[in-house]
Amino acid sequence: MQLMLVDPQTRRLKGTVFVLKDFKQMRVLSHPIRWNIMKVLCESPLYPKELAKKLGIAEQLAYYHINHLKRSGLIKEVSKTRIRGGEASFYAPTADGIAVLFSEKEKAEALELGFLPFFLYDVIRYSHRIVLTLSSPEPHGPFMSRGRDHHLMGELLIRIGHVIDDPLKFEVKLDTMLTDSDLEESSLIILGGPLTNVISYKVNRKLPIHFDTYKGNIIVSTLSGKRYYEDECGIVEVVKNPYNPKLYLVLVAGKTLEGTRAAMKALLKKPAEISRGNFFQEDVIAHVVEGVDEDGDGIIDNAIILE
Incomplete structure (x- = not known):
């Protein structure tokens, strides 16, 4: 164990x-x-x-x-x-x-710690309101794109529902529906990159790892100085909410839909590794991942952490 x-x-x-x-x-x-x-x-x-x-x-x-x-x-x-x-x-x-445990007084809690990345427990514990932000399926934003990644959020929602103490503080909204009050008074969990999610677009340049939308939406890391060009590459990072530094912003996004799938797989399958700091700056939880197809069926089912 x-x-x-x-x-x-x-x-x-x-x-x-x-x-x-x-x-x-x-x-x-x-x-x-x-x-x-x-x-x-x-x-x-x-x-x-x-x-x-x-x-x-x-x-x-x-x-x-x-x-x-x-x-x-x-x-x-x-x-x-x-x-x-x-x-x-x-x-x-x-x-x-x-470690040696002579008795397990909180067995259920110990099991839950591997259920989600540790930073999500902090988001849940210390936020009075959390808004999960999905890309609108209608053409919108500066790139007039449609959100096609909603299905990737299903398993994460189930896991969050398992550990959240007050379901009423959790809300799901499309990016086109968020108000200034939502941005300033909530911790944000954002699914999707700046091409499809307008909230992701607004905060993109403020993140330690971001997308360069002018160069094919490649991933740029200010922590390592590296750039990532593969469609299967994605980002998982947690920072202070730029609109309210007392709250959190979590981004799960990819260069393409497959990159976003890879980011979600890393979040769900490697919670311990994703909870660690970046290889190049340990006090920052921000990672670049790349999706892999382990069983050869053409669908990404796992991810490796590149940084």
Whole structure:
């Protein structure tokens, strides 16, 4: 079981922890080589030969300890690649750290923490009103576009409904219906980029990662200086509401519809990773993701985080 580790003062996510179930798992980590393997793999995934070289041990010995860690659930295979004609497996820790729970007093709450990205719990907890903003299906805005992404919001709405304390503070509106009062007095969850959502268009240039609508709606990151051109790329970011810095603005959007699908998949399937800060500036929760089709059916069903 994995849980999120949250700083009780800042309420920011510090990382994830793998909960040890019994003493046998703890004994696995008592070996100094395995302890060092965990520390090295926390920095970046490695394959056994590369890991052995980094630790200065025999490759066969590295395999031996990796197998012990795998069986205990402390590390996992994250990818495979061909190296010099052979296939190499890359390994990484299951979580950022380990923990021991002698009793689970708030089991239901612990399970819920993996249900949504942690920042959405803050939005729900500290906002007296939340407006989910969808693009109008009618031609509108400076680009006279139609919103076609409403169906992507279904699963997120179900999850929010599961944890929200007061359903009356949550409202769904089309972008063309929002008033100045909505913008100034509500936390905003915006679905769709500036080409289809006029609220997204208004705040676009104020975001750490934004779209360049004059250059094919490419994604531009002010955090890394990078630009992203693929149609399957999207953004998930949370910032202070530009109209009221005491509230929040969450953007889930893509270069195209497929990019928005990728952003939503990242939000739902990788809540822990999405809750962390950007690779290039850890105090900013803003990410670029790219959609992937894992089962080969032509539909994006997962996403990788590019930054």
